[in-house]
Amino acid sequence: MSVDVRTVPEKLSRDKSAPTRRRGNWPxxxxxxxxxxSVLLGIAVWDLVSRNYTAFFLPSPMLTWQGAVELVRDGTLWDSVTASSTRILTGWALGVVIGVPVGLLMGCVPWLRLMLDPYIQFFRFVPPIAFVTLAIIWLGPGEASKVALIFYTTVFIVALNTLAGVLSVDELRLRAARALGANPVRTLASVVLPSTVPHVVTGARLAMGNSFLTIVSAEIVAAQSGLGSLIWTARNYAKTEWVFVGIIALGLLGYLFDWILRMVTSKTLRRYGVNF
Structure with missing residues (x-):
């Protein structure tokens, strides 16, 4: 029995995608x-548990809501969200813009990878909070120090994920491109970059999560605005409900940023068989 080899990839793709569609085909x-x-159940459990403790130790959902309304009315919450969002997006975008080319170069140029690898391996284990004091000394207590810390958080994660994507490219595809006469630039654009896109997006999402961890630490140490500053100020005034408001705002803001990133990149990723 003969088999038309031209139809094999299509059949395999159809067979592999069918279970995925069935698993994710929820209305x-x-x-x-x-x-x-799920959210309502979580709030109900929170309310029940809070009845056994003081408002200082564990404020109820209603008290937290009242604190949020208070912060919204005087503009504090909006100013904090705006300040933190601006710092996160600026530092994160700079980290992605620099991290992707660095990862591509490290993956395509072996001697450069060997030279940069010690620095990458060293600094990726040093947490950004360790550089808060130096960032303030070198760049001042203004916006530059916070953006630099977010950049530091992002660039290594994105570069390493991009490098992993380049190194995972099938060697047979690279040989085929060279055999067909593709120069290094054409090979990079037509083979390496498409295979690396899912890794870049994964790195960008991971870096976004780490950016939220960093911004809170930076704003607690040296900031007059931002969600980290709001949480620290609430601690000084013994307003635990404000702490909860800041934490919830961070979670919602992170969820929103990640959702936007997934929506923006989902169409591109579907072309490579990746779903988030």
Whole structure:
């Protein structure tokens, strides 16, 4: 029995994608409903537990809501969200813009990878909070120090994920491109970059999460605005409900940023068989 080899990739792709569609083929209303139900159950458990403790130790959902309304009315919450968002997006964007080319160069140029690897391996284990004092001394207590810390958090994660994507490219595809006469630039654009895109997006998402960890530490140490500063100020005034408001705002803001990133990149990733 003969087999048409031209139809094999299509059949394999169809066979592999079918289980994925079945697993993720939940109606949108069902998915939203389950998410809302989960949140409501969590709030109910929070309310029940808070009744056994003082408001200073564990404020109730209602008290936290009242604190949020208070912070919204005087503009504190909006100013804090705006300040933190600006710092995160600026530092994160700079880290991605620098990290992707560095990862590509390290993956394509072996001698450069060997030279930069000691620095990458060293600094990626040094947490950004360790550089807060130096950032303030070198760049001052203004916006530059916070953005630099976010950049530091982002660039290594993105570079390493991009490097992993380049190194994972199938050697047979590279040989085929060279055999067909593709020069290094054409090979990079047509083979390496498409294979690396999912790794870049993964690195960018991971870096976004780490950026939120960094910004809180930086704003607690040296900032007059931002969600980290809000949490620290609430601690000084013994307003635990404000602490909860700041934490919830951070979580919602991170969820929003990650959702936007997934929506923006999902169409590109689908071309390479990746779903987030």
């Amino acid at each position: 949108r209303l069902t998915r939203v409903g389950l998410g809302v139900l």
